[in-house]
Amino acid sequence: MSATAAAPAPVPTTDIDPFAAGHLADPAPLHRDLRAAGPVVHLSRYDVHALARYEEVHTALVDWQTFQSGAGVGLANFRHEKPWRPPSLLLEADPPHHDAPRRVLSEILSPLALRRLRESWQSVADDLVDTVLTTQGAEFDAFEALATAFPLRVFPDAVGLGPDGRENLLPYGNMAFNAFGPRNELVRADADRMAGLSAWVNDQCAREALSEDGFGARIWAAADRGDITPVQAPLVVRSLLTAGVDTTVHGLAAALYAFATHPDEWQRLRERPQLGRVAFDEAVRWESPVQTFFRTATTDVEIAGVTVPEGGKILMFLGAANRDPHRWTDPDRFDLTRDPSGHVGFGMGLHQCVGQHVARLEAECLLTALAHRVTHLELAAPPRRHLNNTLRSWASLPVRIRRAT
Amino acid sequence: MVAHHLLPEIARATPTPTPALTLRVRAKDTVADGVVSLTLARPDGTRLPDWTPGAHVDLVLADGTTRQYSLCGDRWDPYTYRVAVLRETAGRGGSAYVHDRLAAGDPVGVGGPHNHFPLAPADRYLFIAGGIGITPLLPMVHQAELMGIDWQLLYGGRTRASMAFRDHLTTAYGERVHLCPEDEYGLLDLDSWLSRPEPGTKVYCCGPAPLLAAVESACAAWPTYSLRTERFAAAAPAEPVRQTPFEVELRRTGRTITVPPDLSVLHAVRRAGVEVLSSCEQGTCGTCLVPVLTGTPDHRDAVLAEHERAAGDCLLPCVSRSRSDRLVLDL
Numbered sequence: 001m002s003a004t005a006a007a008p009a010p011v012p013t014t015d016i017d018p019f020a021a022g023h024l025a026d027p028a029p030l031h032r033d034l035r036a037a038g039p040v041v042h043l044s045r046y047d048v049h050a051l052a053r054y055e056e057v058h059t060a061l062v063d064w065q066t067f068q069s070g071a072g073v074g075l076a077n078f079r080h081e082k083p084w085r086p087p088s089l090l091l092e093a094d095p096p097h098h099d100a101p102r103r104v105l106s107e108i109l110s111p112l113a114l115r116r117l118r119e120s121w122q123s124v125a126d127d128l129v130d131t132v133l134t135t136q137g138a139e140f141d142a143f144e145a146l147a148t149a150f151p152l153r154v155f156p157d158a159v160g161l162g163p164d165g166r167e168n169l170l171p172y173g174n175m176a177f178n179a180f181g182p183r184n185e186l187v188r189a190d191a192d193r194m195a196g197l198s199a200w201v202n203d204q205c206a207r208e209a210l211s212e213d214g215f216g217a218r219i220w221a222a223a224d225r226g227d228i229t230p231v232q233a234p235l236v237v238r239s240l241l242t243a244g245v246d247t248t249v250h251g252l253a254a255a256l257y258a259f260a261t262h263p264d265e266w267q268r269l270r271e272r273p274q275l276g277r278v279a280f281d282e283a284v285r286w287e288s289p290v291q292t293f294f295r296t297a298t299t300d301v302e303i304a305g306v307t308v309p310e311g312g313k314i315l316m317f318l319g320a321a322n323r324d325p326h327r328w329t330d331p332d333r334f335d336l337t338r339d340p341s342g343h344v345g346f347g348m349g350l351h352q353c354v355g356q357h358v359a360r361l362e363a364e365c366l367l368t369a370l371a372h373r374v375t376h377l378e379l380a381a382p383p384r385r386h387l388n389n390t391l392r393s394w395a396s397l398p399v400r401i402r403r404a405t
Numbered sequence: 406m407v408a409h410h411l412l413p414e415i416a417r418a419t420p421t422p423t424p425a426l427t428l429r430v431r432a433k434d435t436v437a438d439g440v441v442s443l444t445l446a447r448p449d450g451t452r453l454p455d456w457t458p459g460a461h462v463d464l465v466l467a468d469g470t471t472r473q474y475s476l477c478g479d480r481w482d483p484y485t486y487r488v489a490v491l492r493e494t495a496g497r498g499g500s501a502y503v504h505d506r507l508a509a510g511d512p513v514g515v516g517g518p519h520n521h522f523p524l525a526p527a528d529r530y531l532f533i534a535g536g537i538g539i540t541p542l543l544p545m546v547h548q549a550e551l552m553g554i555d556w557q558l559l560y561g562g563r564t565r566a567s568m569a570f571r572d573h574l575t576t577a578y579g580e581r582v583h584l585c586p587e588d589e590y591g592l593l594d595l596d597s598w599l600s601r602p603e604p605g606t607k608v609y610c611c612g613p614a615p616l617l618a619a620v621e622s623a624c625a626a627w628p629t630y631s632l633r634t635e636r637f638a639a640a641a642p643a644e645p646v647r648q649t650p651f652e653v654e655l656r657r658t659g660r661t662i663t664v665p666p667d668l669s670v671l672h673a674v675r676r677a678g679v680e681v682l683s684s685c686e687q688g689t690c691g692t693c694l695v696p697v698l699t700g701t702p703d704h705r706d707a708v709l710a711e712h713e714r715a716a717g718d719c720l721l722p723c724v725s726r727s728r729s730d731r732l733v734l735d736l
Binding site for chain 2: 064065096097100112115116221225226227228350
C-alpha cells in the first residue's frame, strides 16, 4: 500500500442486469465476471455498487454501522421509496430498533428451544420418506415430494398456523423475495395476487389465528411480558412466515440436487449420516438459496479504494462470495470433507439468518431419513429452475432412487 | 503456591473454559474512587463481536478465575470493549487482580458477550443504579435517548467520588439524572419513586443485593414484568427444596446417576464421564445451561427469566437441583 495520495482507481462499470432471466437461470458466469472485474463494480443500470468477492461481502455483512439494512435490503431505497409492505422489524431494521425483535425470535428459535422438536420432526421425516418410496416408486420429483413436502408438513405446525390456506405460503415467499429485486417481469407477474396474499399472511399473524403452543404463540407471549410490543408481535410472526418457508424448501432442494449429482458424496453421507448438518451447510454454500441482498451506505464509505457515496445502495452477491476461489479451495465442488463454516449463505453478523437452526434441523431429519432408506440417488431428467429475483430456486427435481433392502 | 503435579487434578475438577477471544488492555483508567475502567481491543485491531445494552463479557484472568463485567462503552464502536471494575474488598480476588496487577498492554481472555439483561421496549424507563451497577445502565440510557423514549436515572453510591461516570451523565443528560450519594442524601428514596405503579414504564435496576431486594419489594404492586434486574453476585442461596438424593437420567448418554445433597448436578454429571462446559459455577453466567426433558427443576440460578423457569425445560446444573425424584436431561 502506498502512503502517497494516488488518483482513485477507476471503478469497473458494467450495464449488465444481474436480474435478467439468463443470469438468474445460470448465475455462475456472471459471478465469475464480477469477481474478476474488481472488488467493487458499478452496475450502471441500477446505479448500485456490487460486491462479489468473499472478503468484501463478508466485511459489508458484519459492518452494520456502515452498511445499513433499515433503508431496505432490496433495490428499493426506503429513504425515498415507500416499501410495498411495512418493513420487517428484523431484516429491514437496524440497532437499536432491531434488538428486541431479534432477541425474542432468536430465543424462540435457539438450538436449545428446538431440541424438543427433534424427535417428532424425525418421525415425520421417516414417515414422509417411507410414504414417498412406497407410493411413488423409483422415480419421482424430489422437489415436490421431499423438499417442498417436508417443510410444509412441519414448519406451519411448529409456527401454529391453522389448517386453511397453507398453499399461500410459498407464493407469498416467492413474491416477497422477488420484491427485493427491480420491478421486472417477475414482480409484475405477482401484481394481481399481492393484495390477497398479503392479507392472508397478515391474518395468520394475529394471536387468535395461532395455536397455543407454537413459535407464534411464543412471540405473542413475549409481547405479554413486554419483551416486544403488541404492535411488533404480528410483524415478528410475519418474518417467520416470509423467511422460513421458501428459503428452507430451496435449501433442501439444493442439498438433494447436490447429492443427485455427486454420487460419491451420497455414499459418504450413507456411511456417516451424522454428516447431514455439514451437508446442508455445504449445499447452502454451494447453491446459496438466498443469492443477493442489498445494504445502504450510512456514510461515504471506501471499499477497496472505491468510494461509495452516503445513501448509495450496495448489492452483495452471497452466491458469488460462497464460490470465491480466494476463500474456498475448488469452490464449485460440493464436498462433504470441506468445512463450510464461514459461508455467507445465511448472511453474517447481526442480521445472520435467525432461523438457520430450524432449517438445519429440518435438513438433518430429512437427510437422515433418506440416507437410511436410499442407496442410490441420481437425476432422472434435467431439473428445472424457477426464476426469482433473490432466490436460487427450483420448479422440479426429477430423481431416480434405489431403495435399501 | 499449588504444586504443579496437582494441576491436572484441579483442571479436571473445574475446567477453565477456553476464552473465545484474547484481547489486550489498551487503556486502564481510574474513573472513580475504587473503580477502574478497562478498554479492551484485539491485538490486530479488527472488529469485535456485536453486543446489545445490558450485555456482559467474561474476563478470564491470569489465575484462571472468570468474572463477569457489563459492557459500558459504545456499541457503535466495533473495535473496543469497555468495562468498569469496582475493587471488591470482600471479593474473591478477581477485582483486586484487575486493580493491582492487570496493566495496559496485558492480554486478557474474554468470553461472550452474553446478555441476560436486555433492554425491552417501553413507553418510559426508570433506571436505578447502585454503585458499580451503573455500568449496564449506561448504554441503556444512551439507547433510550436514541429511540426518543422518556427516561430517568436514579443513581446511588456511597459518596459522590465513588460514583463512576457521574460527570458524563450529568453533563450529557442534565435533569434526567438524579445523583444521590449516600453521605449527602442517605439511601435512595425508593418509596417516592416507586410507590405509584406506572403502566408502560419499565424499571431497570442493577446494584448490590440489598438494593435489588428493596426495589423488588417497592415494585410489588407494579404490573408483572415491569421490573428487570441484574445481579452481579450470585443470589443469596435459599435452602434447596429437597434435601434427599435424586436421580438424573442422561437420556442421550443412556445412564442414570444419583445426585447426593452435597454434590452439584454438574459435578455428578461430570463424574459420570459426561462433559458439560461451565464457567462461573455460581449460577450467574449461563454457560452450563442444559435442556430438561422431564422432571421439575429447582432453579437456583440468577440467569433465567421467570418465564424460562416456569417453562421448566432447562436448568443450570452448576447450582440448580430437582424438585422431582427424577430429572431427565438431554445429555
